[in-house]
Amino acid sequence: MEIEVVSFDVPGGVIDISPVKRSEALLPFLTEKDRTELDGFASSARRNERATWRAVARRRIGNLPIEYNELGAPMLMQSKSGAANHLGVAHTNSFVAVFFSDRRCAVDIEDTGRNFE
Numbered sequence: 001m002e003i004e005v006v007s008f009d010v011p012g013g014v015i016d017i018s019p020v021k022r023s024e025a026l027l028p029f030l031t032e033k034d035r036t037e038l039d040g041f042a043s044s045a046r047r048n049e050r051a052t053w054r055a056v057a058r059r060r061i062g063n064l065p066i067e068y069n070e071l072g073a074p075m076l077m078q079s080k081s082g083a084a085n086h087l088g089v090a091h092t093n094s095f096v097a098v099f100f101s102d103r104r105c106a107v108d109i110e111d112t113g114r115n116f117e
Contacts, residue, residue: 001025003055013101016056017109020094023051029058033065045093053089053096060100073104 003026008015023038030038034054041047057066066087067077074087088099088107099107 001028003029003059005056005059010099012103013099013105014060015097015099015107016060017095017097018052018056020048020052020091020096021055023047026051026055029055031058031063034058049091049093049096053091053098056096056098057087057100060098 003018003021005016005018008017023044027035030051034051038047038051041050054066061076064076066074069075074089076085076087086101086103086105088097088101088105090097090107090109092109092111094111095109097107097109099105
């Protein structure tokens, strides 16, 4: 299985977008720590979203550790030479978006059918 990803070069980095997949199908793409953390999610929808964004990130960063800063934002504690060390993550029930940047960043994604009123 491959992970479907569409990538967009944007000022400051790149954004990868992928449809949410079942977490079980993504296990081969995740680190042992990623897989262990999935066990803490009671909701299968949240587990699938987490597994998908982690699998998308792993395509680009390999097995580098993903940690969280004091605000709860994901980031890489070490980075490959020239690689991004900040991550912005957003998800819907259907898609995840991961923004890779060399500075603090954020990304948002919404379902096209969402009613904002």
